[in-house]
Amino acid sequence: MLKPLFTALVSFALLAPARAAPPVTIHLAGDSTMSVKRAEKRPETGWGEFLAEQFPPGTVVVDNRAMNGRSTRTFLSEGRWDALLESTKPGDIVLIQFGHNDQSIEKPDRYTPPADYARNLGRFVADVRTKHATPVLLTPVARRRFDDEGRLVPSHGGYPDLVRALAAREGVALIDMERRSSAVLQEAGVEASKALFLWLSPGEHANYPQGVQDSTHFSPKGAARMAREFAAAWRELGIVLPADAASGAPL
Known part of the structure; x- marks a missing residue:
């Protein structure tokens, strides 16, 4: 299932130590959890802003097209x-992560019914392959929602399972960011997890003079952690990252 992605990345990784290989371009298609933020939104941060840091300098170029509020x-x-x-x-790689806005049925400007969501993702995969590039599907990242018992509550309904099913059916690499x-x-818990999101007290930041309690969008700390989770999942797929090849470290 992962042969095209594995071949592309291993070939790139093995060549990197021997000569100055051209950087691999990683395109990002997604929503606000992944996107680059405007100055007036800071310190809100998308995890895609930390993606390049998971690779040695000069080995990848990140083209972050993710955008706040967008669905498929x-x-x-x-x-x-x-x-x-x-x-x-x-030879490029395209990361595809949607779901937050697709499942927001209360927001008709962006809501996408499940069948249309799956169909759109399928189109994305087919289009990328037509360009002889490699699609990678990602489930949406979790929102910070806990019940009274301190258990994290899933908030995307059946949308993540549609991503998983498409990945299995079409033989596409899957990074399960939701899980x-x-x-x-869950490990951080109700209180400590606030530091991973845009939770600010009144007067703490000029952009949010009244403070903010946002359990969807990440703080810089949370975005960096999610980027590391992506990199860890990438390795678990059996793909050699450029950093691993350059250091000779086994996976």
Whole structure:
């Protein structure tokens, strides 16, 4: 199932120590949990902003096209997917992570019914393969929602399972960010997990003079942790990262 992704990354990784191989471009298609933030939104941070740090300098180029508030439907309708695809070349990697906005049925401007969500993801995968690039599917990251017993409450309904099913059916590499992020939040617990999100007291930051309690968007600390979770999952798939090849460290 993972042969195309494995081959692309191993070939790149094994060549890196021997000569100055051109960097691999990693394109990001997703929502606010992954995107680059505007200055007025800081310290809100998308985990995609820390992705390049998971690789040795000069070995990858991250093209972060993720955008706040976008679902698979609006990413398509606004032309963002076509623009990403236009810039994708053979050998590139495209990370695809949606779900937060697709499942927001109370927000008709972005809501995408489950069947359409699965169909859109399938189109993304097919389009990337047409460009002789490698698609990677990601489940959405968890929101910080706990019940009275201190247990994390899933908040994406059946959407993550649609991603998992598509990955299995189409032989696409899957990074299960929902499960990994859920484990991180559960381990941190109700109080300590606040530091991973945009939780600020009044007067703590000029952008939020009244404070903010946002359990969806990450703080820099949370974004960095999610990027590390991505890298750990990548390794668990049996893919050699450039850093591992350069150091000779076994996986």
